[in-house]
Amino acid sequence: MSGTVEIIATFAGEEQCVGGIEALRAARAEDFHVFAPIPSEHIEKAIGRRRSPVRAFVLIGGILGVLTGLAITIGTSREWNMVAGGKPIISWPPFIIICFELMILFGGIAAVLSFLLSAQVPAFESLPGYSSRFCGDRFGVAVRCEETEAQKIESILGVAGAEEVRRAQAQPSAAIVDLRDG
């Protein structure tokens, strides 16, 4: 009876990493995640996952902001009628400014909150296969597969140009700059 294993491939560059992802998908190995030091459209395209729901949250945040702006301006003007210079109590042009600012404010807050929710951060534990170099200068692909398929996956990743393919936990890399307390 075979168990599952985690295979971690380290790539020196974005192109090789994209090659590795495409080769995995061609081999129908879909249970993987990628580590990268930079955002990459090519990697995202190669992975082929659906687009982020952050857009919808921002839209909802923006609409809520406008509605809050309308509620505040109209509500408070009706509560405290300030008749000045024959201006209408509900004066649309200045109220639009408040609605606009609140639309941006609520939309921005929604963007950050939805990012935190969708990306599942704060994350208190490292994902399997994480290495400190993936925040620095290396790309990584961590594949979960049956032990029987491990050799095939390792071979695919090796052919795609991985610098290193391993099954063990990541080893911390040597520090390039020593950031110690003063």
Place this chain on the structure above:
Amino acid sequence: MAAAAPEIAAPTFSDVDRSVLRVMQAPGVLYWVWIAFCFTLVAIGAGFWTRQIYTGMGVTGLRQPVMWAVYITNFVFWVGIAHSGTLISAILFLFRTRWRTAVYRAAETMTLFAVLTAGLFPLIHLGRTWFFYWLLPYPNERYLQPNFRSPLVWDAFAVSTYLTISALFLFMGLVPDVASAREQAHGWRRAFYAILALGWQGTDRQWRHYSMAYLLMAGLATPLVISVHSVVSWDFAMAQLPGWHSTIFAPYFVAGAIFSGVAMVITLLVPMRKLWGLEDLLTPWHFDNLAKVVLLTSLVVTYSYATESFMVWYAGDPVEQMTFHMRYFGPWGWMFWMMVLCNCVIPLLLFSPRIRINLAVLWIISIFVNIGMWTERFVIIAGSQSTNFEPSQWAFYRPSITEIMITAGSFAWFLGLFSLFARFLPIISMTELKEGITWLRQALRKDYAKAA
């Protein structure tokens, strides 16, 4: 005989990390002397503010008819300084401008601290600072609410929104870079960076949502930056006062804000590059582009001055014409001409490509622009009030020591906060530099070609 061409630098991802993180190593004694100097000035300014609160607004030079002067000048100046940060980080991000990658974090940091500094001045000017919350709509027993037709209330909403969005935008951009710093740090720094990094590991899931959120934040910040300084300009333009009541104020103020802000970015980056050895990341190519923005906005500002004066002459209103006559030739006339010299004449030197990449000269020009833009705000704000509708109301304003020391304290506050940030958090975005590493290599090649 020509010297041998220097070797072309081709930085890698590790080189970028090394260069940026090197700045964050334990600072030396001189750095702490500088920080102590800044915060001593802040303490002196705070002391004068405390005295003002205790004694009353009589300790300032504010007298009828000049009730808005140095404090409001500082407020508009600092809000203006903030604007270029958002221009560089958000607007140029949307346009995928290549040269922004090395300078945007510093500009964004400057934005945050400039808005924080600006936000102090309405509170200081308020006199009874503890009633600041009266500008906000909140349930109260007398059903009193702010007047939403007042530009001052728009300002409270606009500046608060700007501060919040700038802080969030800066924080989001920092997350991947702080994660890099976390991997190199020890002790309390590691714990500090680990908290700020939110457990960032650079997974495809994290990047996918991050990229979308960052893009949308940039999209939201772009109209915001235009709106905030327009709203600030309406504090004046909505009034009936000659010298303030002008329809060109919104675009005129926005252009001036970008002009002064980019100049401040240059003022901060040139010494930072030299002192912290960032020559391989902040190349003359970056400064050349910043200088072009300064030149362009200088021309827009010059055009605005000319249009403003033309409109006053063409409209034929004698009261407004007298206000402008006094602006040019009155007691504060020398400030107007200094403003023209600093904002319209000196930046014309930037037409020369040689001057644009001569960082010492560029730095001096940027300081002139900062002085000129502060002067512009003072001339508009205090100057217009001192020569009001009726000559019997005219009065000459003179700032008091309280206003001068609080202003000095605000500059020290800004510089101190910026210096602290730059030494403990990544002041250059490692992520974006790595994304645009090809452009950085090209920039370095171009520099060497020029140097040769």
